[in-house]
Amino acid sequence: xxxxxxxxxxxxxxxxxxxxxxxxxxxxxxxxxxxxxxxxxxxxxxxxxxxxxxxxxxxxxxxxxxxxxxxxxxxxxxxxxxxxxxxxxxxxxxxx
Numbered sequence: 001x002x003x004x005x006x007x008x009x010x011x012x013x014x015x016x017x018x019x020x021x022x023x024x025x026x027x028x029x030x031x032x033x034x035x036x037x038x039x040x041x042x043x044x045x046x047x048x049x050x051x052x053x054x055x056x057x058x059x060x061x062x063x064x065x066x067x068x069x070x071x072x073x074x075x076x077x078x079x080x081x082x083x084x085x086x087x088x089x090x091x092x093x094x095x096x
Contacts, residue, residue: 001011007040010094013095015068015087015090015094016091016094017044017092018066018067018068019067019069021067021093022064022066022069023066024060025060025063027050027052027056027060028060028063031046031050031057031060031061031064031081032064032069032083032088034046034049035070035081035082035083036088038080040080040081040082041057041080041081042078042080043057043058043078043079043081044063044078046061046081050051052078057079061081067087067091068084068087069083069084069087069088069091070082070083070084071083071084085090
């Protein structure tokens with residue numbers, strides 16, 4: 001996010017802005033949908049399901065992580081991705 005004056009915006013507005021940035025690509029929207037439907041994914045499985053490189057999946061997951069929409073649990077040469085359901089539902093409630 002660029003230089004903003006945080007005191008000019010409510011915490012909800014800032015969170016919604018991060019959510020909007022995270023949702024700015026259809027692959028990330030699909031990742032969130034898949035995580036809503038399933039308990040978790042390994043990054044390699046997400047790569048196979050989406051037919052994307054592991055690197056591309058990693059970059060998209062990083063954006064979701066920055067918006068605090070996912071949790072990551074690191075293992076040897078991979079990681080497990082789970083949805084941060086509380087923040088996801090909070091963001092959904094902000095948009096109606």
